[in-house]
Amino acid sequence: MEVRAGTGSIPIVSRYRVGVLASGTGSLLEAILAAADSYEVTSVVSDRPGVRALEIARDAGIPTALFRLKDFPDRDAFSLAIAREQLDHGLDLSASAGFMKVLSRPYFEAVGVPYVNSHPALLPAFPGAHAVRDALDYGVKVTGTSIILCDEGIDTGPVIAQEAVAVEPGDTEESLHERIKQAERRLFPDVIRLFAAGRVKVEGRRVHVL
Ligand code: GRF
Numbered sequence: 713m714e715v716r717a718g719t720g721s722i723p724i725v726s727r728y729r730v731g732v733l734a735s736g737t738g739s740l741l742e743a744i745l746a747a748a749d750s751y752e753v754t755s756v757v758s759d760r761p762g763v764r765a766l767e768i769a770r771d772a773g774i775p776t777a778l779f780r781l782k783d784f785p786d787r788d789a790f791s792l793a794i795a796r797e798q799l800d801h802g803l804d805l806s807a808s809a810g811f812m813k814v815l816s817r818p819y820f821e822a823v824g825v826p827y828v829n830s831h832p833a834l835l836p837a838f839p840g841a842h843a844v845r846d847a848l849d850y851g852v853k854v855t856g857t858s859i860i861l862c863d864e865g866i867d868t869g870p871v872i873a874q875e876a877v878a879v880e881p882g883d884t885e886e887s888l889h890e891r892i893k894q895a896e897r898r899l900f901p902d903v904i905r906l907f908a909a910g911r912v913k914v915e916g917r918r919v920h921v922l
Contacts, residue, residue: 728908729754731798733811738765740809740830740896745772747901751908755801757794759813775801781813791815795822805907808862809900812841817864826907826914827862830900832892834858834874839867844889853879855888857896859903861914872912872919875899 728751734741735758745753745768756769756776769776777797784790794815798806799822808829820827833843835858840846847855856876863869875895879888906912906921913920 727752729802729804730904730908731755731757731801731803731806732769733757733794733806733808734763734765735760735812736763736765736810738763738768738809739893740900741765741768743897744807744809744901744904745774747905750905751805754803755798757797757811759811765810787814787816788818791817791819792822795819798823805904807900807904814866815862820864826912828872828903828907829860829862829867829869830896831858831860831867832889832896834876835860835867835871843867844892845885848879848883848885848888855879855892857892857899859899861919870914870917870919872906873899873903873921 730744730751730753732741732744732753732755734756741756753774756765756774758766758776758778759780761778766776766778779790779794779797781787781790784793795818803823803825805825806823806827808827831843833847834856838846838855854876856874858871859873860867860871861869877892877895911922913922
């Protein structure tokens with residue numbers, strides 16, 4: 713964008729603005745921050761007080777906010793409050809990096825931007841909050857990560873990118889999750905960069921990288 717002022721012109725470089733939602737240790741948030749070249753993280757919202765994700769954001773000088781579902785009359789009010797907070801800080805993309813709450817329709821209507829999530833399994837296998845444990849208990853040899861566009865369902869949105877991770881003999885939920893997280897820390901920032909570059913096109917359930 714360029715704004716003309718007097719005789720000269722002042723170029724305004726607006727970076728792609730990403731709002732991150734996180735409930736946990738924030739290792740994915742850290743990876744997103746470390747890779748933030750073509751985009752910037754404008755806010756970090758959590759639903760859990762005292763989590764490391766909030767500390768990481770504060771240390772990086774990013775505005776943080778805490779919204780607890782129990783402080784709102786219902787999920788719609790909770791979802792709308794989060795949307796408003798993110799919009800207040802500038803939002804071109806919303807990214808769930810280990811955010812463990814489902815947001816309802818008012819969130820999607822209010823933000824009006826894509827909302828992406830990193831899930832620790834190869835969807836549609838093993839949706840839900842215990843994906844790593846469920847894959848291990850099932851006995852699969854390969855699992856992985858899926859970066860999806862969120863819709864109102866639980867892990868039901870269109871798949872943007874996936875990376876496979878082999879299950880090793882003797883894996884525990886923790887060891888397997890850590891290897892999946894290593895893949896997520898590469899893949900999620902890559903996907904955000906694709907959005908920032910305008911290279912993601914969605915046609916129904918098919919997501920094309922241009
Ligand atoms: C990731 O595995 C993500 O897929 C899942 O929660 C984890 C977040 O990890 N939903 P961290 O809190 O960023 O370390």
